[in-house]
Amino acid sequence: MVRSKKAVRRKPKEYLSPSERQSLEGEKRELETTISEMDGSGKGTPAEQIDVGRLQGEIKRLDVAIQERTPAEARGIQKDKYIKEEKVLEETIGTGMPTWHEMRKPSMNPGAVRKHMNWCDRNQANIERYRELQRILRPMDPKSIENLRKEK
Secondary structure, three states: OOOOOOOOOOOOOOOHHHHHHHHHHHHHHHHHHHHHHHOOOOOOOHHHOOOHHHHHHHHHHHHHHHHOOOOOOOOOHHHHHHHHHHHHHHHHHHOOOHHHHHHHOOHHOOOOOHHHHHHHHHHHHHHHHHHHHHHHHOOOOOOHHHHOOOOO
């Protein structure tokens, strides 16, 4: 008798933040520069010790990582759905969010820290989804959750 396997849960795809993407692209450019500088090197130089195949493999690995973790550009109906979801999340996240005044001067606002901690616990999943939407809709300049915080 064969036992059935449990369904494997896949983790949702994580997208690169702008700084992570720039870092990977910078690393890739650095490796490409190293390879191009080694082309003119002769025998007996330190460049002879570097494994070009390993460097090219590393470049390929970085390319795959950048491609897989960069979201496809949202278009048409899908983009409209994302924007609608973003607005709903902004309203949900903004509800009960401590104000700038409460966050800057917690000594003048007793209970502000506990209020913030409770708000974070309630909205953790919404915040993660909001960040994911920002990386899809605005990959190079995502909105921050702090923009939703009221002044007073």
